[in-house]
Amino acid sequence: MADTPDSLVREFIAALVAKDLDTAATMVTDDFEYDNVPMGKAFGPQGLKDTLAGFFGMCTQIDWQIFRQTSSGDLNEGTVLNERDDRVEIHGRWGTLPVAGVFEIRNGKLTLWRDYFDKQAILDLMTPPSA
Numbered sequence: 001m002a003d004t005p006d007s008l009v010r011e012f013i014a015a016l017v018a019k020d021l022d023t024a025a026t027m028v029t030d031d032f033e034y035d036n037v038p039m040g041k042a043f044g045p046q047g048l049k050d051t052l053a054g055f056f057g058m059c060t061q062i063d064w065q066i067f068r069q070t071s072s073g074d075l076n077e078g079t080v081l082n083e084r085d086d087r088v089e090i091h092g093r094w095g096t097l098p099v100a101g102v103f104e105i106r107n108g109k110l111t112l113w114r115d116y117f118d119k120q121a122i123l124d125l126m127t128p129p130s131a
Contacts, residue, residue, distance in 0.1 A: 002075065002108075003075070004071065004074070004075065004078075005071040005072070005073060005074065005075060005078030005079065005080045005103070005105050006069060006071040006080060008027070008075065008078075008080075008105060008108070008110070009069070009071070009080040009082065009101075009103050009110075010066070010069075011027070012024055012027050012103075012110060012113075013064055013066065013084075015027070016052070016056075016062070016064070017062045017063065017064050019056050019059075019062065021048070021049045021052055021053060021056070022049075024048065024049075024052075025045035025046070025048055025049050026045070027109060027110055028044075028045050028048060028109055028110045028111070028113075029106065029107075029109045029110065029111045030044055030045070031043070031044065031111065032044055032045065032047070032048065032109075032110060032111055032112070032113070033111070033112050033113075033114075034047060034048050034051060034113050035112070035113070035114040035115070036051070036115055036117075037114060037115060037116045037117070038116075038117065038118070038119035039119060039122075048113075055126070058090050058091075058126060059088045059089060059090055060089045060090070060092075061088070061089040061094075062086075062087070062088050062089075063087040063088075064084055064085070064086045064087065065084060065085045065087065066082050066083070066084050067082075067083045067084065067085070068082060068083045069081070069082040069083075070082075073105070075105060075107070075108045076106070076107060076108075077105065077106055078104070078105040079102070079103065079104055079105070080101075080102075080103040080105070081100070081101070081102055081103075082100070082101045082103075083098075083099070083100055083101075084098075084099045084100075084101060085097070085098055085099070086098075086099050086117075088125060090125055090126060091127075091128045091129055092129075093129065095124070095125040097117050097118075097121050097122055097125060098117065098118075098121075099115050099116065099117045100115070100116045100117075101113065101114065101115050101116075102114040102115075102116075
């Protein structure tokens, strides 16, 4: 059970890496905002699940690596910033998406998840290799 903003985000990412969208959805507020900056926004627990289900369905494996993470505040009101490599196996090949993430927390749940990454890099990952 998370006891700091840092540990809450680490648990959230661990649920996502395990493709456990149901658990991840319990960790966000009803008014949660998921902002994939170059791709658009989704809202609430169902929006999180709907947005990630298709992408995760393409992935045979997921391995997100946090390189740097810092946090402020507490579980009542906190902020976490991280730098990650979101590594995924799609179409039989591994690809890496460098990401900078922002997470805001209120009353023990995530209220905001905003990721900054290169849009073309994720489109390249999702495109099947040429025959």
